[in-house]
Amino acid sequence: MKKTIAVAVAVIVSGFAFIALQDTAYTGGTMPAPDAESVWDYITQKDYTQWKFFPGYEGMYPGQSPHGAHLKLYANDIAYDAAKNNRPMPEGAILVKENYGKDKSSLMAVTPMYKVSGYNPGASDWFWAKYGPDGKAMAAGKVDSCISCHEAMGGGDYVVTEPK
Numbered sequence: 255m256k257k258t259i260a261v262a263v264a265v266i267v268s269g270f271a272f273i274a275l276q277d278t279a280y281t282g283g284t285m286p287a288p289d290a291e292s293v294w295d296y297i298t299q300k301d302y303t304q305w306k307f308f309p310g311y312e313g314m315y316p317g318q319s320p321h322g323a324h325l326k327l328y329a330n331d332i333a334y335d336a337a338k339n340n341r342p343m344p345e346g347a348i349l350v351k352e353n354y355g356k357d358k359s360s361l362m363a364v365t366p367m368y369k370v371s372g373y374n375p376g377a378s379d380w381f382w383a384k385y386g387p388d389g390k391a392m393a394a395g396k397v398d399s400c401i402s403c404h405e406a407m408g409g410g411d412y413v414v415t416e417p418k
Contacts, residue, residue: 285346288370288381290394297366302350306334314358322353322362342411345371361387377401378412
């Protein structure tokens with residue numbers, strides 16, 4: 255009986271270890287897994303609104319479709335340093351765009367891009383998401399509309415900033 259319990263416990267622990275390894279396969283354990291819930295939890299727990307604005311896009315600026323009439327673009331330290339030094343976005347770079355309505359105060363959506371090595375090599379390894387103001391994922395992952403639009407707009411590495 256004790257042997258059966260020990261084997262059962264070992265199987266359960268191994269299963270949890272396997273799941274943990276799967277979650278850290280892309281991220282090394284320090285960044286979120288490339289899924290809607292993990293990314294939302296990460297950017298809100300890290301309070302992305304306290305991150306620096308993307309260089310040259312301080313504060314609110316006019317936007318265009320498919321985002322909002324007005325935008326704010328935040329960058330984590332990894333993304334900010336790469337942009338500031340005119341380098342490609344490395345693994346772990348996160349850009350978070352807040353999409354506002356014409357009144358400049360109605361938050362319509364939050365749209366992050368997250369660079370995860372090996373996640374989607376065909377689209378420069380970006381994980382894409384669109385959340386409603388309540389945090390509900392409206393789209394996440396290898397989002398074709400995000401990928402095709404950013405690819406068509408150029409800008410290199412799928413990073414597109416609107417003209418100011």
